[in-house]
Amino acid sequence: MAGKVCLVTGASAGIGLATALELLRAGHTVYGLARRVEQMAAIESAGGHAIGTDVSDEAELERAVHSVLAKEHRIDVLVNNAGTAVHGSVEEVPVAEARRVFEVNLFGLARLTQLVLPHMREQGQGTIVNVSSIGGEIALPLGAWYYASKHALEAFSDTLRQEVTPFGVRVVVVQPGIIKTGFEDDTPRQLREYSGGGPYAKVAEWMARRAEQAFQRDRTGSDPVVVARAVREIVTAPDPRPRYAVGQYAKLLLRLNRILPDRLFDKMVTRQR
Numbered sequence: 459m460a461g462k463v464c465l466v467t468g469a470s471a472g473i474g475l476a477t478a479l480e481l482l483r484a485g486h487t488v489y490g491l492a493r494r495v496e497q498m499a500a501i502e503s504a505g506g507h508a509i510g511t512d513v514s515d516e517a518e519l520e521r522a523v524h525s526v527l528a529k530e531h532r533i534d535v536l537v538n539n540a541g542t543a544v545h546g547s548v549e550e551v552p553v554a555e556a557r558r559v560f561e562v563n564l565f566g567l568a569r570l571t572q573l574v575l576p577h578m579r580e581q582g583q584g585t586i587v588n589v590s591s592i593g594g595e596i597a598l599p600l601g602a603w604y605y606a607s608k609h610a611l612e613a614f615s616d617t618l619r620q621e622v623t624p625f626g627v628r629v630v631v632v633q634p635g636i637i638k639t640g641f642e643d644d645t646p647r648q649l650r651e652y653s654g655g656g657p658y659a660k661v662a663e664w665m666a667r668r669a670e671q672a673f674q675r676d677r678t679g680s681d682p683v684v685v686a687r688a689v690r691e692i693v694t695a696p697d698p699r700p701r702y703a704v705g706q707y708a709k710l711l712l713r714l715n716r717i718l719p720d721r722l723f724d725k726m727v728t729r730q731r
């Protein structure tokens with residue numbers, strides 16, 4: 459079958475939007491899911507579909523999957539890309555904020571996977587692409603909940619792959635490096651709100667300034683299209699790898715993390731203090 463029916467979450471911006479457009483260009487049928495439907499107009503203009511969905515809302519996920527199945531009678535590809543973060547020290551970030559991150563990055567993704575899997579199993583084929591991060595293997599100061607959610611996603615994906623491979627369903631983790639999107643736009647504000655006035659203020663301010671410089675002024679990083687192209691390749695690859703590290707610094711940082719002893723890695727990422 460040439461054109462596959464694809465669901466892409468977080469399709470209103472950044473990596474998800476680029477992925478939805480890339481899959482459309484490749485001739486697939488694409489449904490973008492995100493809360494800001496108006497930000498998915500480019501997907502509709504390119505022949506795709508947009509469904510307003512909060513991935514942390516189970517009823518909305520059920521409605522979205524139901525409406526795709528009612529029209530297409532199949533789902534071949536699920537790209538779990540929607541993501542969020544919170545920045546601040548472990549001591550100061552409210553646990554409610556941590557829960558919000560996990561609701562989107564892990565539980566929402568898991569529920570959508572549960573809804574789609576029975577259909578992929580019945581079809582005897584399907585591809586689930588989970589967008590993790592280099593933060594799925596690496597952890598940095600003042601980002602514990604984001605890194606914890608992505609580490610959890612990595613383990614979840616490994617188990618899922620082991621369980622569903624016998625049914626013909628492929629599970630692939632994508633680990634982007636630094637990608638030029640609006641993902642970090644709120645980071646400086648969060649760092650200052652949660653950790654700007656207490657014992658972690660010095661490192662929080664240093665990181666807030668660095669985030670402003672990296673993500674707002676210079677916009678360092680790879681274009682989201684590099685991740686989109688990787689997903690396009692994965693979707694049609696006869697035998698995709700379990701993991702793809704893509705974009706600026708991804709392979710380098712993952713390799714460093716794997717070879718350096720923990721204390722040396724800690725020194726490297728905290729040396730500004």
Ligand SMILES: NC(=O)c1ccc[n+]([C@@H]2O[C@H](COP(=O)([O-])OP(=O)(O)OC[C@H]3O[C@@H](n4cnc5c(N)ncnc54)[C@H](OP(=O)(O)O)[C@@H]3O)[C@@H](O)[C@H]2O)c1
Pocket residue numbers: 467468469470471472473474491492493494495497511512513514539540541542562589590591592593633634635636637638639640641642679
């Ligand atoms: N940018 C990077 O450097 C980088 C690096 C590694 C990994 N990643 C991962 O890549 C993924 C995409 O991030 P991005 O960089 O493209 O960021 P982005 O431009 O901020 O896009 C985030 C997307 O997630 C969606 N989203 C957030 N909360 C949602 C919710 N509750 N329900 C539905 N959709 C939700 C947003 O849509 P709405 O707000 O419209 O709902 C938006 O479309 C994330 O999982 C992130 O962790 C990014």
